[in-house]
Amino acid sequence: MYIADTFASMNDGYHNDKVSPHTKYEKFEGITLSRITFLVYIGVIKAPYLQLLLELTEIIQKKMTEKFNIEKQLYFSYTHLVCRSALTNNSGRTDFSHMVHADNCNLLSDVNCEKKSPAFSWRDYSTILYLNDDFDGGEFVFASDSKGRHIQSTITPKCGRMVAFSSGKENLHGVKAVRKGKRCAIAVWFTLDSKYKEFDRDIARHMLDNGITFDQYFDKQLKEFLVSQI
Numbered sequence: 445m446y447i448a449d450t451f452a453s454m455n456d457g458y459h460n461d462k463v464s465p466h467t468k469y470e471k472f473e474g475i476t477l478s479r480i481t482f483l484v485y486i487g488v489i490k491a492p493y494l495q496l497l498l499e500l501t502e503i504i505q506k507k508m509t510e511k512f513n514i515e516k517q518l519y520f521s522y523t524h525l526v527c528r529s530a531l532t533n534n535s536g537r538t539d540f541s542h543m544v545h546a547d548n549c550n551l552l553s554d555v556n557c558e559k560k561s562p563a564f565s566w567r568d569y570s571t572i573l574y575l576n577d578d579f580d581g582g583e584f585v586f587a588s589d590s591k592g593r594h595i596q597s598t599i600t601p602k603c604g605r606m607v608a609f610s611s612g613k614e615n616l617h618g619v620k621a622v623r624k625g626k627r628c629a630i631a632v633w634f635t636l637d638s639k640y641k642e643f644d645r646d647i648a649r650h651m652l653d654n655g656i657t658f659d660q661y662f663d664k665q666l667k668e669f670l671v672s673q674i
């Protein structure tokens with residue numbers, strides 16, 4: 445939560461205006477594992493935070509392999525810390541923060557989901573670990589139709605609660621409007637295809653295991669310049 449709260453505002457991976465790509469009523473802030481690794485490398489984030497993130501997500505990987513009886517190697521594909529905040533008085537909203545979708549295909553109708561770009565078609569399993577619960581709304585829902593008229597189940601985010609599912613059209617899902625406050629989560633997507641494994645994670649592990657930091661290789665001035673640019 446510390447990393448999400450302090451650094452996700454850099455809006456990593458999304459547009460600069462910080463308005464959510466999914467709804468104009470919310471601010472969307474995210475930070476990727478590679479960005480966190482870089483910030484640890486230059487000394488802006490302390491290494492134990494990254495260590496904790498890696499360990500936590502490795503537990504998720506293990507649990508997923510067990511619970512879903514996955515017999516092949518399950519690779520990390522993408523790790524993202526994401527916060528959504530209500531921008532204005534959203535108390536009357538009944539719409540979605542993130543419209544009903546599937547994670548590995550483009551949902552064209554209730555039954556048609558095409559597995560091609562811009563969808564992340566290689567994603568096989570999705571997990572979302574919630575980091576807080578001091579906000580209104582933001583429920584995770586499974587739906588049976590693309591418009592979200594038929595909700596099958598609703599999961600209220602709680603700190604430490606996780607939702608996990610296979611990433612295809614069999615699991616249409618969305619996020620209800622965040623009506624008040626800020627909702628943060630760690631989303632991790634897994635793949636069975638080694639081609640799409642999260643390369644940055646190996647770098648992060650290597651860096652932590654070997655105690656590598658920026659200070660060892662570069663001068664103070666360059667470091668100060670980089671920090672001032674963040």
Ligand SMILES: O=C(O)CCC(=O)C(=O)O
Nearest residue numbers: 542547572584619629631
């Ligand atoms: O934050 C959530 O609960 C779900 C987010 C989601 O479905 C996604 O990012 O694909």
Ligand SMILES: [Fe+2]
Nearest residue numbers: 545546547617
């Ligand atoms: Fe999703």
